[in-house]
Amino acid sequence: MNLTLKIWRQKDANTKGKMVDYKVTDISEHMSFLEMMDVLNEQLVNSGEEPVAFDHDCREGICGMCSLYINGEAHGPDRGITTCQLHMRMFNDGDTIYIEPWRAAAFPVIKDLVVDRMAFERIQQAGGYISVNTSGNTQDANALPISKHAADEAMDAAACIGCGACVATCKNSSAMLFVGAKVTQYALLPQGKVEAADRVTNMVHQMDLEGFGNCTNTGACEIECPKGITLVNIARMNREFLKASLKG
Amino acid sequence: MGILSSSIARKVAMALSALFLIFFLLMHVTINLISVCSPDTFNEISHFMGTNPLVQFGMQPILIIGVVFHFVMGFVLELRNRKAVGVNSYAKNNGAANSSWVSRNMIYSGLAILAFIVLHFIDFWFPEINVKYIQGDMSGLHDGEFRYYHELHAKFSNPIRVGAYVLAFVFLALHLLHGFQSAFQSMGMNNKYSKCVRNFGKTYAIVVPLLFIFIALFHHFTH
Numbered sequence: 001m002n003l004t005l006k007i008w009r010q011k012d013a014n015t016k017g018k019m020v021d022y023k024v025t026d027i028s029e030h031m032s033f034l035e036m037m038d039v040l041n042e043q044l045v046n047s048g049e050e051p052v053a054f055d056h057d058c059r060e061g062i063c064g065m066c067s068l069y070i071n072g073e074a075h076g077p078d079r080g081i082t083t084c085q086l087h088m089r090m091f092n093d094g095d096t097i098y099i100e101p102w103r104a105a106a107f108p109v110i111k112d113l114v115v116d117r118m119a120f121e122r123i124q125q126a127g128g129y130i131s132v133n134t135s136g137n138t139q140d141a142n143a144l145p146i147s148k149h150a151a152d153e154a155m156d157a158a159a160c161i162g163c164g165a166c167v168a169t170c171k172n173s174s175a176m177l178f179v180g181a182k183v184t185q186y187a188l189l190p191q192g193k194v195e196a197a198d199r200v201t202n203m204v205h206q207m208d209l210e211g212f213g214n215c216t217n218t219g220a221c222e223i224e225c226p227k228g229i230t231l232v233n234i235a236r237m238n239r240e241f242l243k244a245s246l247k248g
Numbered sequence: 249m250g251i252l253s254s255s256i257a258r259k260v261a262m263a264l265s266a267l268f269l270i271f272f273l274l275m276h277v278t279i280n281l282i283s284v285c286s287p288d289t290f291n292e293i294s295h296f297m298g299t300n301p302l303v304q305f306g307m308q309p310i311l312i313i314g315v316v317f318h319f320v321m322g323f324v325l326e327l328r329n330r331k332a333v334g335v336n337s338y339a340k341n342n343g344a345a346n347s348s349w350v351s352r353n354m355i356y357s358g359l360a361i362l363a364f365i366v367l368h369f370i371d372f373w374f375p376e377i378n379v380k381y382i383q384g385d386m387s388g389l390h391d392g393e394f395r396y397y398h399e400l401h402a403k404f405s406n407p408i409r410v411g412a413y414v415l416a417f418v419f420l421a422l423h424l425l426h427g428f429q430s431a432f433q434s435m436g437m438n439n440k441y442s443k444c445v446r447n448f449g450k451t452y453a454i455v456v457p458l459l460f461i462f463i464a465l466f467h468h469f470t471h
Contacts, residue, residue: 006339006340008339017336019339069338071340071342072338072340072341072342072343072345073342073345073346077345098338098339098340100338100339100340103333103334103336103337103338104332104333104334105331105332105333105334105335106332109336169346171329171333171343171347171352172329172332172333173329173332173333173334174255174329174332176255204254204255204256205254207255208254208255211331211332212255212332213255213328213329213331213332213333214255214258214259214325214328214329214332215255215259215434216325216329216351216354216430217351217426217429217430217433217434218346218347218348218351218352218426219346219347219348219351220343220346220347223345223346223347224346231433231438232438232439234433234438235433235436235437235438235439236436236438237256238256238259238260238433238434238435238436239436241254241256241257242256242260242435242436245254245257
């Protein structure tokens with residue numbers, strides 16, 4: 001298939017960017033979206049132009065690196081996938097495809113389609129962990145009874161890969177789905193309960209410091225999340241936060 | 249802002265004020281419906297509400313604070329969210345693919361309702377304050393009869409006013425369609441009862457504004 005690509009090009013964080021048109025030809029419908037981007041970049045390199053910078057790593061939907069806003073949707077028009085799992089069969093011959101970086105004040109563009117997502121790292125560092133002794137005297141995992149329901153829910157929350165699609169798709173650039181998933185992951189398990197109040201307080205505080213917006217419950221994030229993280233996680237974070245605030 | 253310094257606290261405060269206003273709407277529509285069924289009862293209730301010190305100096309200020317807080321906080325959240333989005337917006341953004349129009353445009357439906365509240369105050373609240381507390385006439389009478397029903401009925405003779413009210417109630421319905429269930433989510437409720445809350449919220453969002461529209465049209469066409 002032959003396509004017209006409209007891609008955000010930006011030299012660096014301090015330079016103003018703009019949408020630039022490119023043409024790619026003979027793209028196979030079996031290619032992944034990133035393979036199509038590779039074809040474009042090969043074309044650009046061969047013609048002496050600067051290739052388009054974009055984030056990618058595992059290319060199997062697990063690392064959370066790829067981050068493109070394609071035709072107005074985070075990770076493109078398919079559901080439950082990351083950009084690397086998006087295939088060209090989702091598009092038609094002759095289509096014009098818009099390719100943009102995540103947009104949020106807390107995710108500044110570094111170059112072209114690459115954004116700085118260190119804000120997520122700092123939120124994690126503020127409380128997204130449990131303090132355990134790793135001296136070698138770790139106890140048997142089965143020594144702590146955990147209900148199947150809690151284990152399943154915690155596992156579902158832990159599926160968040162921190163790609164930032166929730167922020168990118170949110171009209172308020174809110175990070176509450178991400179933080180909600182991280183809070184939930186630990187709040188449901190006995191190991192996480194010890195530091196639960198400090199965790200949610202510190203993570204929400206850091207989230208606010210990073211300049212993410214306020215959730216208005218549009219639900220766009222859970223639709224675009226490649227890992228199916230739901231709004232239930234945000235509600236739990238709100239409850240945990242209120243509980244922690246009332247405790248003082 | 250002290251207690252409201254965190255994003256979640258602001259969300260919860262917004263939700264609490266919203267639920268308070270939702271409860272008030274139910275009370276308001278019930279009293280208005282009485283105007284359709286029994287003008288005399290409507291007059292008596294209006295007189296009681298308009299002269300009872302607890303209603304006038306207790307409940308009324310709380311209601312005004314609730315309304316003002318809800319829209320001021322709405323503006324604060326909107327401005328903060330716009331700042332969080334940053335200066336560059338998407339060249340192509342397909343919001344309809346993942347969220348409802350009403351959920352994305354709460355600020356606009358809210359602004360329409362705010363404009364209506366101004367009109368509503370000019371129509372009913374300011375004249376009441378003038379008669380009762382500036383002219384000092386607490387009798388509620390005009391030519392020896394209660395004036396409330398007559399005033400209400402007369403106000404709705406104007407088709408432009410009725411049109412504006414009907415339009416405002418459509419915006420109220422749009423606002424409530426998202427706002428009702430959103431308030432519960434903000435307060436941390438998302439469980440097996442949430443489907444029930446969503447359905448009840450949608451019913452409330454449609455039925456209450458429809459009743460207000462019916463009342464406005466009733467008084468217009470029976471004038």
